[in-house]
Amino acid sequence: MSTFTSRLCPITGKMQWILQDEEYDYHQEIARSAYADMLHDTERNKKYYTGVKKAIEMIHARGEKAKVLDIGTGTGLLSMMAAASGADQITACEAFEPMAKCAEEIIKKNNYADQIKLIPKRSTEMKSGPGNDMEDRANILVTEVLDTELIGEGAIGTYNHAHKHLLEKKCLVIPRAANMYVQLVSSDFIKKWNVLQPIKTSESRAISPPLACCKCSGAASLHDIQLDQLDSTLFTPISQPVQVFRFDFASKEGIPEDDNSTVIIKSLNKGSVDAVLMWWDIEVDPQGEVILSCAPRWAHPDGDRLQVIIGISIIKFLAGWRDHWMQAIYYPTVPITVDVNQSVKILSSHDEYSLWFEVVDSHDTTPAELERPICECGIHTSISRTRIGQINDTRRNDVFISVLKQNLTTNSICLCISDGSLLPLMAAQLGAKKVFVIESNPMCERVLKSYINYNRLNDKITVFTKPLEDITAEDLFKYKINVVIGEPFFMSSNLPWENMYFWYAVSELRQFMVPDVAILPYQMTIKAVGMQFKDLWKIRAPVGNCEGFDLDIFDNIIQKSSEKSDINVERQPLWEYPGLPLTDPVSIAQLDWSKSVFDTKPVSSTTKLPFNVSGELNGIALWVEYQFSDNNVISNGPLLPVVSETNVRWDYYSQQAVHLYKQPISIQPDQHVDINFHFNPKTGELDFKFPATVS
CATH class of the missing domain: 2.70.160.11 (Hnrnp arginine n-methyltransferase1)
Structure with missing residues (x-):
């Protein structure tokens, strides 16, 4: 069955009716459930299989039945591994209903339906004991509830609840523990993803970010990224990789929901500490002998076996490719500058779901228990890391400045159409008589106005947030526009060509333009x-x-x-x-x-x-x-x-x-x-x- 649904067309900026499957949201959730890339991770699959086999063998060696609990079973893969490895009793749970039904069919097709009991619940909703979801507590837990940040999917709460309500005291856990590592780096390149830079428009003038932006600690959220593809010439290591946390998934006392650590390191090189790179590894088997690492190539434990072709050629790993676990970048509140061999403190904190880091001089008295950073400038909560980097991209800005210099005069009436763009300030500083701005995003409008105020360009720039059809000649002071420019960039755009909204906006406002108006880009x-x-x-x-x-x-x-x-x-x-x-x-x-x-x-x-x-x-x-x-x-x-x-x-x-x-x-x-x-x-x-x- 299909139904007509109203949605905003990002290209035209108008609402439109489209014919859509009435269960579109349901199917989209299934299609984007992100299991497939995990199942293509050969290293992960093989090492989990090894860990499951070893755990079952150890339980049998103790003369006990192997009773397995698989939390978040997904396709049922880990439960079937347990069944194939000789587990005596297997309980699997899956809260995502479509996947629970899928797992049930897969388990049946692979002839394990008699060995695996599937419960369509969250593990934290399950109970053990006679007449409950599990008649007996399990003595083996196998689960994969980890993400790039390790704990972002609620791993701490999942493990703690399982130990308290679903597992025996002498249970084995697969994986048994995780170790988290960070590395400090200096990088003007990486910094551009977090801190808005001044944009030089002439020998004597520049667009400067407001002080609130310069002092803002940024958002605490991780910047997940495939660090392996970052060219080594784009950053300088300030420290060796160091361990900052260990998460003991097998702990019967529970994993702390809030924790802090302080590590003192000696700096390798001179420079500013612009970023904290983070990754983790897991000890997959009960003895901690099988390690699965998410480290980038230069810090990978199998580094001597990794074949790395430097530069722009493909980096070949013997370790498996994965997109479900990457690495992450965090940004210090205030980057410090260090000398070679200087002592530096890395302060690390986490709550139940997230992490944050700070870097200070070893003599600094900042407490180890850090407050979670909050964005106060509005930029880090308004736009993505990619967009911040784009605004800082000197290659793009040089093009904008060159084009504006070619097309502006002291009599130019300029119209800028883009979201969260600094083009209006460039045009004003480069001599336009008046600059009007169409800004469709309220959060971007707030940031833009703070820029305009700080750079003292209020008299030259007027910002509109009203719909295009409501703009009048009086709004434009009855000026006629002779230059229109856009990056173009719009928050509503998903695919590159959806920024074509610029063309529609220009066409809508043609009545306010001179016949030979310069349209940039054309x-x-x-x-x-x-x-x-x-x-x-x-x-x-x-x-x-x-x-x-x-x-x-x-x-x-x-x-x-x-x-x-x-x-x-x-x-x-x-x-x-x-x-x-x-x-x-x-x-x-x-x-x-x-x-x-x-x-x-x-x-x-x-x-x-x-x-x-x-x-x-x-x-x-x-x-x-x-x-x-x-x-x-x-x-x-x-x-x-x-x-x-x-x-x-x-x-x-x-x-x-x-x-x-x-x-x-x-x-x-x-x-x-x-x-x-x-x-x-x-x-x-x-x-x-x-x-x-x-x-």
Whole structure:
């Protein structure tokens, strides 16, 4: 059954009615349940299997029955591992109803239904004892309730409740413990993801961030990232990796919900401490002999066995790829500068769900019990880390400044259309007579006004938050706009081309512009390249057989829900996912923004994407380029020219779009794929069709 649903179209900025499956939200939740990438983590699966086997053997060696509790069973994989390893009694629980039903079918298909009791509940809702969910307490706990931050999914509460209500005192726990590590680094590059920098507009002037922004400690939330893809030239280690916490999952006394630690280190290099890099490992088996580490390549315990090709080529790991556990960056409240061999204190804190860190001189009297940082400037709660980095990107800002210098005079009446942009301040400082701003996001408006006040540009800049249709000539002081500029960037946009709202806004306000108004950018080009991603494609690939267990039922459920809820492209920060180009970049569409969108006819086209090398096609990457002038182009795609047999270097401060194939397709240089493109300017409907085979 389908139903009409009202939603905001990010391209047109208008509400529209779309025909949608009446269970769209339900299917989207299933399609994005994020189990698949975990099941593709071969290292994780093998080491968990080893841990389960060893725990069951140890319990049997004690002359006891192995009674296993599997919390958050997902597909039932760990429970089936326990059954295959000789467990005598297995209870599995899963609170996500669709996955609980899926696990039940998978367990039955793999012939373990008689050995595994599945309970569709949260473990914290379960009780043990005669007549309850579990007749007996378990003596083996196997669970995977961890995330990049380790404790963000409620691991502490889950373990503590299990020990108190569901487990025997002499139980074994898989994994038995986790160890958390941090490393201090100095990096102007990383700092740009957290601290807004001054933007120099001329030899004598700059746009300066308000003091509140400079002093703000930022948000306490982690910045999760694939650190392995961060070039080693972009940061300088200030410390060696050091352990700051140990979480004893086997502790009968419970894991502290709030804890602190202080570690004193000697600095390796001179520099400012701009960031704290964090990762963890787990001791998977009861003896702590099997270690699964999330460390980046330079700190990985198997570093001597890792094959690392420095630079822009693929980094090959013998350890498994994973996207469900990455590494994280945290930012100190006030970066300190250290000398070589200086003693520095790392202060670490956590509550039940999150972490935060501070770095101070060893003589500092700051208490170990840190208060959780709170963003006071509004920036860190208004915009993403990626967007902060984008605003700080000197490459982009140089283009904006160059274009404005070419187009502004002291008589220019400028209109800026973007969310949370500093373009209005650039235009005002570069000499525009008056600058009007269309700001659609209230939180961004507050930040923008604080910038305007601090830089004393109130007399030159006027900000509107009203709908476009409500703007009048009186609002514009009856001026006629002769320069319109946008980054363009809008908070409502998800995919790169959805920033096309700029074109619609310009077209809506044409009546207030001079006939030869300068529209900047005046053209948007959508580009594509065929890719052989090293691992990214696995997040949408079927699992099939996992460690000898048939998970086809899971694949089918995910596939059916994906077909009902997902479009065929998704947003990804591709710089974090290495991949080789199989084609040259090609232009899919060029849209002329100097003309009114309302006078533009629908566009339908087919573009050939010819392969120039042999390989495995598993994705097509798409991005946009904005033409401001002949020599000034801003791209959210590759940073460098795309070269065969060399990993594509993607923009660090943008997210691209990608179509991922569920199974790689073998290709040869004499073959190609056809990409069908359609755009209806009236409705804002824009879509692609990608072939399932090559020609």
